[in-house]
Amino acid sequence: MSTEYHSATGNEIALFEMAYRRRIPVMLTGPTGCGKTRFVEHMGRLLDRPVVTISCHDDLTSSDLVGRFLVTGGDVVWHDGPLTRAVKDGAICYLDEVVEARHDSLAILHSLTDHRRTLYLDRADEVVPAPGPFMLVCSYNPAYRSSLKELKPSFRQRFMTLAMDYLDADREAAVVVAETGIEPPVARQLVGCARVIREADEVFHFEPPSTRVLVTTGHLIAAGADIRDAAEACILAPLSSNGAINEGLREIAAAALATAETAFAQSVPEGGPRP
Amino acid sequence: MSTEYHSATGNEIALFEMAYRRRIPVMLTGPTGCGKTRFVEHMGRLLDRPVVTISCHDDLTSSDLVGRFLVTGGDVVWHDGPLTRAVKDGAICYLDEVVEARHDSLAILHSLTDHRRTLYLDRADEVVPAPGPFMLVCSYNPAYRSSLKELKPSFRQRFMTLAMDYLDADREAAVVVAETGIEPPVARQLVGCARVIREADEVFHFEPPSTRVLVTTGHLIAAGADIRDAAEACILAPLSSNGAINEGLREIAAAALATAETAFAQSVPEGGPRP
Amino acid sequence: MSTEYHSATGNEIALFEMAYRRRIPVMLTGPTGCGKTRFVEHMGRLLDRPVVTISCHDDLTSSDLVGRFLVTGGDVVWHDGPLTRAVKDGAICYLDEVVEARHDSLAILHSLTDHRRTLYLDRADEVVPAPGPFMLVCSYNPAYRSSLKELKPSFRQRFMTLAMDYLDADREAAVVVAETGIEPPVARQLVGCARVIREADEVFHFEPPSTRVLVTTGHLIAAGADIRDAAEACILAPLSSNGAINEGLREIAAAALATAETAFAQSVPEGGPRP
Amino acid sequence: MSTEYHSATGNEIALFEMAYRRRIPVMLTGPTGCGKTRFVEHMGRLLDRPVVTISCHDDLTSSDLVGRFLVTGGDVVWHDGPLTRAVKDGAICYLDEVVEARHDSLAILHSLTDHRRTLYLDRADEVVPAPGPFMLVCSYNPAYRSSLKELKPSFRQRFMTLAMDYLDADREAAVVVAETGIEPPVARQLVGCARVIREADEVFHFEPPSTRVLVTTGHLIAAGADIRDAAEACILAPLSSNGAINEGLREIAAAALATAETAFAQSVPEGGPRP
Amino acid sequence: MSTEYHSATGNEIALFEMAYRRRIPVMLTGPTGCGKTRFVEHMGRLLDRPVVTISCHDDLTSSDLVGRFLVTGGDVVWHDGPLTRAVKDGAICYLDEVVEARHDSLAILHSLTDHRRTLYLDRADEVVPAPGPFMLVCSYNPAYRSSLKELKPSFRQRFMTLAMDYLDADREAAVVVAETGIEPPVARQLVGCARVIREADEVFHFEPPSTRVLVTTGHLIAAGADIRDAAEACILAPLSSNGAINEGLREIAAAALATAETAFAQSVPEGGPRP
Amino acid sequence: MSTEYHSATGNEIALFEMAYRRRIPVMLTGPTGCGKTRFVEHMGRLLDRPVVTISCHDDLTSSDLVGRFLVTGGDVVWHDGPLTRAVKDGAICYLDEVVEARHDSLAILHSLTDHRRTLYLDRADEVVPAPGPFMLVCSYNPAYRSSLKELKPSFRQRFMTLAMDYLDADREAAVVVAETGIEPPVARQLVGCARVIREADEVFHFEPPSTRVLVTTGHLIAAGADIRDAAEACILAPLSSNGAINEGLREIAAAALATAETAFAQSVPEGGPRP
16 A cells, blocks of 8 residues: 555644644544544654654553663663653654553653653653654544543643544545556445445444545455455455344445445536536 | 365455455454364465464463563563564464454554554564565454454454355365265264254354364264264254253254255255255 | 272263374363363373373463473573473373363463364464374363353364263262272262252252262261261351251251162162162 | 360361361361361361461462472572472461462362372472371351352362351350459350340341450450450450441440340359359 | 640550550551551550551552562562561551551461461561560541441451540640640631531531641641631641532531630530630 | 743732641642642742652552662662652652542552651661651642542541632733733633633533643644634544534534623723723
8 A cells, every 4th residue: 555645625734734833732533544644644754753653552551652671781771662762853753542542651641741841751760851843643533432441631632633534535536546546436436335334324333434444445356356345345344243234234335336426426526417 | 184275165265365465454254163274274375475373362462472572691682472473474474363362462463454564563662564475364253242352343444354154065064074084974964963053043142063063073973983972072062051052952953963964955956856 | 088980881981082082172071079080080091191180270371381481590491381291292181170261371272172283382482283192181060150251162162072970879879988988878878968969959059069078978977977967067068158058958968868778779779679 | 365275065176186087178167266276276286287377368379379489599499388388298287268368279279189189389390299197277257258259169068167166155254264364254244245246146247256356355354444445445346337336236235244144144054043 | 746645535545555465456446637646656655665657558468568578689588578577576566547458468467466476477488476565556447438448347356446536625626726836716716617527527428627637727827827718728628529518518617617616615614604 | 831820819829838838738629721730830939949740640659659679780779769859859749630649659648748747668668757848749630520539538638728720811811822922802712712611511521621721722823723723623622522512512612702802891891891
């Protein structure tokens, strides 16, 4: 897959740049696979800053973030963690899926996200002020409504929030074409299929297919797979392990694949009216 | 037992090859014992790639996957884990029963399953880009409906899904014959017995007998056991520890063993019509 | 106590031998104290294989099974655990009360119980194929109906199941006589008492007295204790700590001790009719 | 306090000796402070065996029982735990309040309590057969009805059970006099007070006062305290922290202290009739 | 603040001395801040014994109490913990807020609180008999009614209980004056305010203000604060974070501050009648 | 952002100074972002004492506070933690968000907050009396009504409480202007918007926007962002991830931004009446 970023509107780029200039931490929200990680990588290139990515998970300790003592040659020597290295390098530090992290691990970020802009390494007895270009970026998907995993509002208030979403149908189809080389009408069929499933998301209880999923489907089609087999394997199968729901989705998806061109015609009239 | 793979339709081999060529991770689903592990070993031989198998369980840490520091000769030296070795070797890395793993251990796979195709070893301060032939394959059995152990949809979306199932009756009986050397009519009796239990699976709450179970039963019969004793020890006994349910199953199984030939006659007419 | 095995029917010996010849893992089920451990020791002598016994419990880690690194002379050296030693020696490895083990510890057994017959020591980076005579035997008591402690059906399917049970009344009394040297009529009284309690097991909620308990009771009687004191101390007291239930049981047991001879007369007529 | 044992009936001594001769493990049950620990110490002197006492608690690991590796002079050396030392010395090993231990720690005892009479030290790779005089004794108080802390019946069946209880009133008063030197009528008042509270135990929900508590109360009286102050501080105060219940108990206790002589007169007529 | 002890009645001093002479462990109960810690320090001076204080908390392990192995100069050397040091020195060992400790940590105290008076250091393989002057004192506040944190009755029975309470109004006011130097009428206002809140304690659900709180309030007044500001900051604010309850308390307290002199007049008539 | 402190009334400065002179620990309460941290830093400068800040979290152990043994050059050497350093230096030790800490970690503070003013380092076997200028300050936000995370009243009683709140509208707008350089009318619009949301706080269930949030919003506006975009990204987005509530808030905020000038006119008439 290519690593190009496909902007939805351009507005998020301007706001990110303002936050960078004013040293405001940024929180990216939006559905899985809508391009948050690519956006941060894109901004790193635009602002000419390295990006240090940290995938958050339940077991991520503050030591994993800031560093720990390791035994080397008989002595105990401090080794900076990725967050500490990002602060010292003035990098963009990107905490992916921050809501997955243990909340106590996040407390270490407080002094970096207020007027102090400083990392306190209590165990190493060191204080690291963040240089000007250092920037903290986090992301999470608010669609997951797990009470255990909700970010605290006081934590969210430390950030400017950029709400991201799926691309519109035309842009999304263009991305699938550009990434996989399949024919535009086929790409539009896939996008149409994804969009009806996304609309059904509120009734059924699942994570709708992302642009990344459509790109994977396109790759399979480009490799010779039948469009229905590819949609089954990449779009429908991951939605649910409950057979009953899958049947309903399968009908919706089949109808969508059949009527996708029409849907595009209605929602994205291009080059004149269609009947 | 032999290690030969018995393909159900051949379609899963073609799709797996497409995924390999397009560097798409693969998720195998299907009931326990339907041949997922053998299929991956078979594809490894077909694609001429080594297969690194990791059995997932509750206690599998990300250190078990990627590696850890060990003390050797007084110093602390990093040792790659099986996942890291598989990435560096461009192998097929097979995570068996991935749903059993702690979800936080799986976060390490995110950067390997999107456009980055890279393993970040934060503790070793090393970045390992996956070479072209590296492929990640996972498997799980969606029939287990434990809310605690459900794979996240956003994780499942990172993979192309190949849904595997039991062989059809003829192929399954042929496998039992080929593996154990029992007579074909006896093998068909065992298959018929397994199929009625599989159909009853939605009423009772148990894991139905797999092809592997039938092969074990066949081995016992080949060693001289009575067919009913063997079916009791290998097919019926593992189904449930609840006596009441076992009585019902025992009747169904006994009837199935008696009528198996007929059932085959109806579902698999071979060499002309049967009354 | 002696270590002799008292076979119930002889059928379990034949099935165990078949499983050994066909390299099928064996699962022994049955009530506590019905002779599962002695049976495995007996088969070890019969097949001339050493038996490595591992008592399973909640805290048994996979490291306890397969081995771990230990510091010796400044270096870290791998030490095989009992399972690894059993595999390398081609022994019979007996996991007693396997249902007590943490389920994640059992995942290490998967590759030993399918066509691979191989132990993967990921941490030691070693692969150990099991030699021909190696055999895995597990045991558990299905009467414990704890949802937390239920073996997974997919695990049980990896084994041939041998369902063991208490001996019939005559054989059980003979065992008590042989082990303790008490008079046969006294032994029959104890067996009769145990059998009425076992029948009452479904109403009350307790573990019924095993043959081992009767042997212990017999030892106490042989040492001079009154039969009622011995039955109270060894049979009744362990049944429940709830006084109310104990009263009911005590009446049943007292009646059983009194009528045991009669019960035997009816169920086991020996040497002519009794009134 | 003295360490003398005050036998209730003498029967428990005879049964314990039989169990010792026949190598049967013993389980002592009975209320806290009724003399279980002193009884074991008494039997150790009688049988001329050392007693190794282990106080069980939630955090007692099997390593605490059997031993562990310790670093000495740079090397790792195995150190036997108290259970292993007791087995090797042929001592009486006394597990006090065994129900408090984690159940998984108790699995190590299984092979010591059946026909094997052997301790398996898997980690040290050592097998320790128990010499003839070794004896395992456990104790617990069945009055605690915590479902989490109930001993498994299959564990209790491994032991001969000796149910102990408070001494009868005369003996208990004699013990208090012998231990503290207070006047017999005062001791009888204390015993009478304790007995009415023990009877009320089923209505209120508390642990009734033990002989040890009465001895403590006697000591305080011998040191000059008023009988009512001493009873308040040692008998009533520990019963409950709930004020309401304490009021009811205080009235019962006050009445009992006043009428104790009479109660004794009725239940233990000594030296002629009393009005 | 000064460290003087202000006795409520003198009775607790006499009982403590008796317990010391008879080697009975002592349990102090009573509300937070009523002077338990000062009382133990006072008794230490009176009996000329050092006091070793251990603040109990959830994370206090038995190793923290008795000692542990530490690496020094390459070897592992045992270091006594504070409890072991106290036993060896024949000190008064004071476990403050013992109910906070993990119950399994308290099991180590059993053999110190019965006739054995011995500390068993299983890990160090050492047995430490307590010398005559050693005394164990614990404290806890029974007003906390947390089921998880209730001391077991069998544990409480090992101690003589001294129930402590707030001083009477006159003595309490005298303490506040002596400690802070504020005017007696102001001190009486504070005491009156505290007493009405303590009476309201059963309706509202909070910890009432202690003498220590009144001393703190007095210090603030002595430093120049307004009596109402000081009472708000030290007495009312800590009571509850629930605004609604605070309003009710504030009215009660305001009324109490206004009528305190009168209340004193009624409950503590000194130097003649008041209208 | 600047680090200046903006006093609400001046009263909290006077009370803090009295507490400092009288060595009374201080507890700061109030909503997130109202200036508690800045206030402590301000008082440190005023009293000429260093401030040691410790951000509390679930994983903060008492070792993190007081220190631990570390291996250096083969030996184990004690390293003071930040609390110990603060005590020894006579600094102001500030425990930020103390309610987040594990309660057992807080027990170490008890002896520092009563008449002892002493830190007991049991593991290092050291007793550290606090010098005169040492001061302990804690903060927490009582608006969080998590029962698990409620500070114990007996802990709160150890402190003088200073209840802090948001600035009044004029001062708050002045702060936003001073910090960000935006026009006063725009700052007043933001303050008005925040105030209506704060009032709606009791109906909806969220953390209202703090002054810090308004300063961030102002920075974004100063960087060129539209006021509505900035308010959306910094004020509204962090309030809730629940779309439905956000719609209601968005209407309230939009109305507030529109009518803010009027609201100011009514609540803060300056320089003459407004219509």
